[in-house]
Amino acid sequence: MSPTNLLQFDRAGLVDWFAAHGEKPFRARQVFRWMHQRGVADFADMSDLAKPLRAWLRDAARLESLPVLAEQRSRDGTVKWLFDVGAGDAVETVFIPEAQRNTLCVSSQAGCAMACRFCSTGAQGFSRNLTTAEILAQLWQAEFNMRTSLGLAAGERAISNVVMMGMGEPLQNYSALVPALRSMLDDDGYGLSRRRVTVSTSGVVPMIDRLAADCPVALAVSLHAPNDALRDDLVPLNRKYPLAELLDACERYLVHAPRDFITFEYCMLDGVNDAPEHARQLVHLLRDRIPCKFNLIPFNPFPQSGLARSPAGRMAAFAQILLDAGFVTTVRKTRGDDIDAACGQLAGDVQDRIRRKPGRAGTSSVVPPQTIIPIRVETASPTTHLSNLD
Numbered sequence: 325m326s327p328t329n330l331l332q333f334d335r336a337g338l339v340d341w342f343a344a345h346g347e348k349p350f351r352a353r354q355v356f357r358w359m360h361q362r363g364v365a366d367f368a369d370m371s372d373l374a375k376p377l378r379a380w381l382r383d384a385a386r387l388e389s390l391p392v393l394a395e396q397r398s399r400d401g402t403v404k405w406l407f408d409v410g411a412g413d414a415v416e417t418v419f420i421p422e423a424q425r426n427t428l429c430v431s432s433q434a435g436c437a438m439a440c441r442f443c444s445t446g447a448q449g450f451s452r453n454l455t456t457a458e459i460l461a462q463l464w465q466a467e468f469n470m471r472t473s474l475g476l477a478a479g480e481r482a483i484s485n486v487v488m489m490g491m492g493e494p495l496q497n498y499s500a501l502v503p504a505l506r507s508m509l510d511d512d513g514y515g516l517s518r519r520r521v522t523v524s525t526s527g528v529v530p531m532i533d534r535l536a537a538d539c540p541v542a543l544a545v546s547l548h549a550p551n552d553a554l555r556d557d558l559v560p561l562n563r564k565y566p567l568a569e570l571l572d573a574c575e576r577y578l579v580h581a582p583r584d585f586i587t588f589e590y591c592m593l594d595g596v597n598d599a600p601e602h603a604r605q606l607v608h609l610l611r612d613r614i615p616c617k618f619n620l621i622p623f624n625p626f627p628q629s630g631l632a633r634s635p636a637g638r639m640a641a642f643a644q645i646l647l648d649a650g651f652v653t654t655v656r657k658t659r660g661d662d663i664d665a666a667c668g669q670l671a672g673d674v675q676d677r678i679r680r681k682p683g684r685a686g687t688s689s690v691v692p693p694q695t696i697i698p699i700r701v702e703t704a705s706p707t708t709h710l711s712n713l714d
């Protein structure tokens with residue numbers, strides 16, 4: 325039997341797996357802490373486990389890190405990894421340091437089936453869902469890589485916030501997402517508070533309700549339009565779950581949410597959704613209905629999108645209308661602009677090269693892995709990443 329990748333389990337899952345092999349729950353907890361609190365990948369180093377248990381784990385289990393295809397470090401401290409998830413697929417993970425927090429942007433799928441018009445991940449199409457292990461490995465590898473590179477003392481954590489805003493629609497990969505979220509929240513894991521873990525969705529209404537019941541965390545909704553006609557065009561999922569249903573789901577979510585507001589993301593597209601009238605429609609739609617904050621995202625252009633970023637003045641005027649109506653509104657900052665193109669573009673750029681590469685690299689026993697394959701990246705536009713989320 326091939327060894328079991330323990331990164332696929334939340335703590336309860338690991339307890340079950342240990343129990344199925346006649347091992348006690350507290351042993352599972354010890355192993356979970358070694359993995360996620362200390363980043364230890366080699367069972368031989370888990371010094372408070374009995375030697376026979378370590379020997380069994382060596383044969384029966386493994387911690388499989390994702391091979392790194394590229395790692396880029398910006399002058400502003402932003403770090404971006406491109407991880408190989410096999411069969412020609414790659415996903416991005418981004419570390420974004422700020423004064424009050426360090427945020428990790430995590431991917432949930434290779435590609436995306438939602439086909440939003442302004443999104444380069446959507447333009448790539450859907451390849452497959454990531455596994456729980458692949459979602460969590462992004463945090464595991466980034467956390468311990470950054471502890472080392474930031475020179476943190478033992479016990480200090482590098483990452484304070486996680487946003488599921490990388491590639492893919494997290495609520496279309498629900499069963500893999502939830503155990504990964506639970507490990508992020510677990511005090512024996514990463515110990516992140518529910519307010520500091522954000523799931524971003526284009527509006528998968530039934531799954532918003534399930535998340536509220538199973539694992540309420542902060543919710544960001546990619547709105548991008550103030551009416552159904554425009555949203556049908558920009559976010560095709562709107563044809564299935566129109567605005568009225570989406571906003572009802574947001575209201576229901578707020579009953580369980582760890583924060584008392586929803587964050588609405590709104591990608592600013594020149595001449596498409598950025599007129600003062602659109603801002604006024606948003607006010608009309610949401611005021612007195614949903615406690616919310618707006619995060620205006622300058623569009624990151626990519627080839628063949630046929631779209632352009634709104635000019636700064638137009639964004640400022642749009643933001644002002646929302647602010648005047650009493651909505652907390654931020655324009656997302658540009659980060660890591662010296663390292664490469666915008667979120668979602670890098671993976672598409674290297675896809676051909678990965679497909680030509682021979683089989684997947686083997687399991688690494690160290691965190692982080694050092695298998696970095698240098699690639700050339702075309703610089704297209706500044707990267708805009710999710711600042712100002714609080």
Ligand code: SAH
Pocket residue numbers: 442443444488489490491492493494524525526544545546589590591621622623624625626666668
């Ligand atoms: N699928 C989820 C999460 C990933 S996308 C969602 O759609 O919410 C994360 C955020 O980046 C979303 O708000 C998305 O609309 C936005 N985004 C996608 N492509 C973009 C682009 N080219 N420029 C700016 N923001 C973009």
Ligand code: SF4
Pocket residue numbers: 436437438439440443444445446447490491492493525526546
């Ligand atoms: Fe998928 Fe989100 Fe991109 Fe839409 S914006 S295609 S849901 S990743």
